[in-house]
Amino acid sequence: MSADDHRLIAECLKGNTAAFGDLVERHQDRLYNTMVRLLDHAEDARDVVQEAFLHAYQSLHSFKGDSLFFTWLYRIAMNTAISMKRKQRPVLRIQPNREGGNLLEPLDVSEGNQPGYALEMAEEERRIHEALARLSPEHRAVLVMKDMEGMKYEDMAEVLDVPIGTIRSRLHRARLEMREILIHDEARSEKKPSPAIAPEREPR
């Protein structure tokens, strides 16, 4: 656990509520990013993150510091998401491109100033996002945790409360499934010309 997290938790336990605000700010974006990829719904992700922080605050005494604070927080968020699902809110849905126009973040234009670069990147992101959304929630969760968060099998097993062998086999299946989806997607898009790259006619 980082020294800052440790100090802030100690402050919270002494009764300094504002220190918890700092903890939230330190981890909110990372947690939100993961949840939004997992749940494929920005609003649900925000609700889960807020609820997870509230649960974490109330349970702060039970955090022993033998794992990373973020791992502990992540586990609470996962349980919160499952609990929300139990309340008949379909948060773990699979609906590709549900957010439509809001799917993409504003791109960093400085990275690719060339014409068509941003469009190409956006198209690539859409494909990956859709492929992720087509995976089962379990497979999506492990891929996001491994590839986006760079988590170890051990931490993932702790967060999801499953054996390491299960993580290994899920990741295996998830990677192969993702590969299949993207190969099929590529083959399909090669058959029909994309309007985005169709040559424009010269005006006469």
Next chain:
Amino acid sequence: MLSDELLQLLTAYVDGELSQRQRKAARRLLERSAEARTVLAQLQANAQKVRQLPRRKVEPSLAPEVLQVITEQGRAIQRPQRPVVRHRWRPYAATLLAASILVAAVGGVFYLVAESEETPLKGGTGPVVVNSNPNPPPQVKRIPERETPPQRKGPNPLIAQVIEGTHHDFASPIPVEREPVFSIAMRELQKEPVAGQLTTQVEKDRAVHLDITVKNNAVALERLQSTFYDHGIKIVLDPQVKKNAGKGEYLVFAENLRGPELTAMLRELSRDDSRLQQNARTPFEKVTVTPMTAQEKKRVSGLLGVEPAKLDARAEAKDGEFKRWERSAVVLPPNQARPSREVQTFASERRPQAGTIQVVIRIRQEK
């Protein structure tokens, strides 16, 4: 075409979680196989694409909002609670105290009445009652030593049974004199007719007791968790089982299963799992449907907190599929004296449905 085992080596290579020996094996594979190199390049490229997805940011108002909820709703950090020590004598002591007060009160009233009756009223002519039997028979009913104590009624019979240790009986070996109603090598379940027979057998009763022998308890637990997970059933591990990583014997309590589903799960367990790098061969060896007496069936149902009559009420059966995580199963050591918090949570979250099977599975390593 690469085998699943080799593909697994490649996916684990992408994950960066191979041992030195496995890494060497992966490199040897990559040196000799062009296909392996292509697949690895694709897997690595896909992982890279996921990694490069734009990072979403939550609006900065989240932290102040969280603090506002904490303040407005008066949420506080919950201090650790001292573990609740259950004193078995407490309920009895309270009952004894209440009984003593009642006896004292009745005795007092009786004494006052007797006093008033023995003291003739002024000018009274009533008869004087004389107790002709100086040694009346004791009024306390003695319970025969071998009589079964009354069933404890409560919201969580599982907890009550665990406290009383009666579930130990279900971890006992099958009595030799009893012929198993169905006993087969797990691998045989791959044959459709055999699987069908098992389904028929388990559907005969609403409470089923299975005895499964395994080569390795810990590996079996891992496979069980994986299979239950795939069927959307959450597995709750008792801390003792978790601590021992499944070493040693344990019991699995599952509910709301249907015959074909239970068979399907057992078939999955009976298969070798080449997706796992280690322990690819199934550790499950033999399944036996243990014959039970009517009393035992009732106790299994009671153990799971369901009245057998309710289980048989097919008219009330749940229609359609269960949603993922709607059901749970619990894994317990056979010698648990007191329910852990996890077991209590499991019991409190149970929603048994009529028309389904409640199953107790004893997992034991063959010696």
